Amino acid sequence: MQSSGQMVVASRLSDGRVVFLGTGAQWVEDLQLGALARHKDEGEALLQSARKAEAANQVVEAYLITVETIAGKRRATDWRESIRACGPTVRTDLLTHTS
Amino acid sequence: MYRYDEFDHTLVAERVAVFRRQVERRLTGDITEDQFKPLRLPNGLYLQLHAYMLRINVPYGCLSSRQLRKLAFIARRFDRGFGHFTTRQNIQFNWIRLDEAPDILAELADVEMNTMQSSGNCVRNITADQFAGRARDEIEDPRPWCELIRQWSILHPEFGYLPRKFKIAVTGAASDRAAVKFHDVGLYLRRNAEGVIGFEVIVGGGQGRTPYVGLTIREWLAKEDLFSYLEAILRIYNLGGRRDNPNKARIKIQVNALGIDEFRRLVEEEWAEIKASPLLNVDPAEVARITAYFAPPAWEDLPEETVALDRLRKAQPAFDAWYRANVVGHRTPGYAIVNLSLKSPGIAPGDLTAEQMDRVADLADRFSLGELRVSHRQNLVFTDVRQKELHELWTELARISLATANIGTLTDIVACPGLDFCSLANARAIPVAQDISRHFSDAATLQDIGELTINISGCMNACGHHHVGHIGILGVEKKGQEFYQLTLGGSSAEDAALGERLGRAISADEVPAAIEALVARYKSLRSGDERFLDTWRRVGIEPFQDAVYGEGVTPRREVA
Amino acid sequence: MALIRNGKLVDDIHIDARTLDPVPVDQPVIVSLLQWQAHRDTLLAGKQSLGIRLQSDQPPALLGADLRHFAVVALEFPKFRDGRAYTHARMLRERLGFRGELRAVGDVLQEQLNYMQRCGFDTFEISTADPLAAWQAIENDHTVWYQATGDGRPRALELRRQQAR
Incomplete structure (x- = not known):
């Protein structure tokens, strides 16, 4: 089964790490654990929440990405975002997550 | 090599203190990201795909063992155990924390290193021939001049907010190993008709979206006029370089728009005003002080072996x-x-x-x-x-896997970090380099092919210098897929040339086979000990297009 | 706007006349280049202290001999990234011999004040809520410079020599 939705990705201010907006305005490092917006309105709400986190100097450069879920596993549809979420393709010893 | 004295140390320490305060202001929310970005960039700190990236200057490529051990320490303590040397003789670390960046700068200051002006719209790290002071084909060691220019450029109060970045390279050798003609300003140490050593000054070279081979603005410049002439060039650029479009803001665009003759006229007019200024004198005692640091070491009296x-x-x-x-x-x-x-x-x-x-x-x-x-x-x-x-x-x-016999050969590939690390990239560069290097791993084959440079860039900004590779590879993105455009015939050496686009872009999978086909065609066409580049220059593009795209197939030429 | 001079907040006797029509001639004003070109003789006849505010694409050399009529030259930074006024400031001080007040206006950030001062600016309109604090935060940032400018500060070269003596 395949479905798609949106998530917010950003860089954490203190260490620059790639983070995804989770539920309850928490930021998580694993794309699988972030909040998934099924509709445009939900996506906008996530982005609004992210703007607050930017204003509060938690994260920088937040934006929406599209993710698809295949067999229960999410991945970013955009190749660049997929590399951001998973880490470089060339230093697999440095992968941040196996997703 | 040059050693800091107490004044150099003070200058760097003060700069570290300033940056520490700026980082604190950012972390506490005293300043916004928009305000902070122009402060962190001139300290070499970028925000990349996965984390902050720190670019550390290796001045004109010179490192001591002590400095390298410090870099190893930084790699372990603050990063993930490795660093990346760049095409501007610098080193970058990829997983830096903002809150630790000031500590890293302090560690670097301990070993007389810094990150000042490794980014930003200012004069960047001065680069030079990596064999400086040791090469047989050199008329004078360029390093003292590099250090003099480094000091002149660091925290220069007039030129901290240029239209765009500004890169300077220097060589004293006949063979150009420093890509001098692809810099905003390039300097060749040259003798004039009287046998006096000065500089040939090149201006307006560069790569990126709009590549140009630099042009000679002055055939010979006396050493004592170096600062005043550089200052005149920078001034004309600071005032006249475009500021409406960052993609057209480099000096090469200004030089090309005005024409070299008009640009030269403006520079010489400004130079005439400041040439005699005591503010810009090249002090002989200071030249002697700095040159002494680069005096030849006490080589032993040894026979040829x-x-x-x-x-x-x-x-x-x-x-x-x-x-x-x-x-x-x-x-x-x-x-x-x-x-x-x-x-x-x-x-x-x-x-x-x-x-x-x-x-x-x-x-x-x-x-x-x-x-x-x-x-x-x-x-x-x-x-x-x-x-x-x-x-x-x-x-x-x-x-330690550092004895691969491939310098100057096809697997001595230059590549930018590409989409694996860089937020500007459109496509990956490193995996393409890896594929090619695995494909051609036999030393005898490489030796038979001879001198052949491959340069790979992951986007139009051309950090991998694809325009000047004998074979250049440019990553592009089309509908979410990575493709690679080949250019042939580029050179960053004294026979400087820009590569010519071969034809339609190919997929990553097709790259090693395409290189194989180009090499095979070269081997079948070469005469005597011709290099790949020489054969290309003699026979032109068509045989190589046929090799990659098939006989009689006219490759669709694409608009850049 | 608050003005910093020699580390203190000072009052500006001039009014910003750029949007005023007609330009007042009975009090000290700062005018634009266009206003100066249109009303030069009237302004001079008013015998008030005069200032001119130049955009970053208006080189001070344009003023020619008129430069002597101005007590203040204000150079505008439309964006902090636009560094042309650093060169213009040095030209004013080191070539055109301007000894009056050289004011930095526009997008003037705390972090730029040291460079501006070295290029010859002596008053600053700083884009921040507390300009005095901004000045105090940076005024001791740098004691060593490699370059000489018209401000007469010794460069590292001279410091080395003094020490060697």
């Missing part, structure tokens, strides 16, 4: 291959220059692990007077190796 080396080379083909590819003649008998290839098969070009850094530092102490160099082709160099110790050094280097 021809016979012994020949015996070892005959006995061990692998050593012979390495010797032929990686060892370069030294200006002093009994010594050799040794290239350490950071391009072993399957490795990201320019990467070095912390363990390798420590070992290389030890080897530099043991074999090369404690110093090494970084080349703009992302390799390391030992400048003062006794010929009688070459075999021993080779054995040691092989243990």
Whole structure:
């Protein structure tokens, strides 16, 4: 089964790490654990929440990405975002997550 | 090499203190990201795909073993155990924390290193021939001049907010190993008709979206006029360079728009005003002070080791291959220059692990007077190796995968970090380099192909210098897929040229086969000991298009 | 706007006349280049202290001999990234011999004040809520410079020599 939705990705201010907006305005490092917006309105709400986190100097450069879920596993549809979420393709010893 | 005195130390320490305060202001929310970005960039701190990236200056490519050990420490303590040497002789770390960045700068200051102006719209790290002071074809060591220019440019109050970045390269050799004609300003140490050494000044070279080979603005400049002339160029650029579009803001655009003659007229007019200014004098005592740091070391009186080396080379083909590819003649008998290839098969070009850094530092102490160099082709160099110790050094280097016999050959690939690390990239560069280097791993094959440079960039900004590779590879993105455009015939050497686009872009999978086809065509066409580049220049593009796209297939020419 | 001079907040006797029509001639004003070109003789006849505010694409050399009529030259930074006024400031001080007040206006950030001062600016309109604090935060940032400018500060070269003596 395949479905798609949106998530917010950003860089954490203190260490620059790639983070995804989770539920309850928490930021998580694993794309699988972030909040998934099924509709445009939900996506906008996530982005609004992210703007607050930017204003509060938690994260920088937040934006929406599209993710698809295949067999229960999410991945970013955009190749660049997929590399951001998973880490470089060339230093697999440095992968941040196996997703 | 140059050593900081108390004033250099103070200047760097003050700068670190300023940056520490700026970082604190950012972390506490005193300033916004928009306000902070122009503060962190001139300290070399970028926000990249995965984390902050820190670019550290290696001034004109000179490193001491002590500095390299510090870089190893930083790689371990603050990063993920490796660093990446760039095409501007710098080193980058990829997983830096903002809140630790000031501590890293303080660590660097301890070993007389800094990140000042490694980014931002200012004069960047001065680059030079990696064999400076040791090359046989050199009329004068460029490093004292690099250090003088470095000091002149650092925190220059007038030129901190130029239209765009500004890169300067210097060489004193006949062979251009510093890509001098592809810099905003390039300097060749040259003799004039009277035999006096001064500078030929090149201006307006560069790569990126709009590549240009630099043009001679002045055939010969007296050394004592160096600062006033540079200041005149920077002034004309600061006032007249475009500020409406960052893609058109480099000096090359201004030079090309005005024409070199008009640009020269403006510079000379400004120069006439400031030439005699005591503010810009090149002080002979200061030149002497700095030159003394680069005085030749106390080389031993050694014989050329021809016979012994020949015996070892005959006995061990692998050593012979390495010797032929990686060892370069030294200006002093009994010594050799040794290239350490950071391009072993399957490795990201320019990467070095912390363990390798420590070992290389030890080897530099043991074999090369404690110093090494970084080349703009992302390799390391030992400048003062006794010929009688070459075999021993080779054995040691092989243990840490730094003895690949491929300098100047097809697998000595230059590549930018590409989409694996860089937020500007459109496509990956490193995996393409890895594929090619695995495909052509046989030393004998590489030697047969001879000199052939491959340069790979992951986007139009051309950090991998694809325009000047004998074979250039540019990553592009089409509908979410990575494709690669080939250019042929580029050169960053004294025969500077921009590559010509071969045809339609190909997929990553097709790249090694395309390189194979180009090489096969070259081998079938070459006459005598012609290099790939010479054959290309003689026969033109068509045979190579046929080789890659098939006989009679006219490749669809694409608009850039 | 608050003005910093010699580390203190000072009052500006001039009014910003750029949007005023007609330009007042009975009090000290700062005018634009266009206003100066249109009303030069009237302004001079008013015998008030005069200032001119130049955009970053208006080189001070355009003023020619008129430069002597101005007590204040204000150079505008439309964006902090636009560095042309650093060169213009040095030209005013080191070539055109301007000894009056050289004011930095526009997008003037705390972090730029040291460079501006070295290029010859002596008053600053700083884009921040507390300009005095901004000045105090940076005024001791740098004691060593490699370059000489018209401000007469010794460069590292001279410091080295003094020490060697």
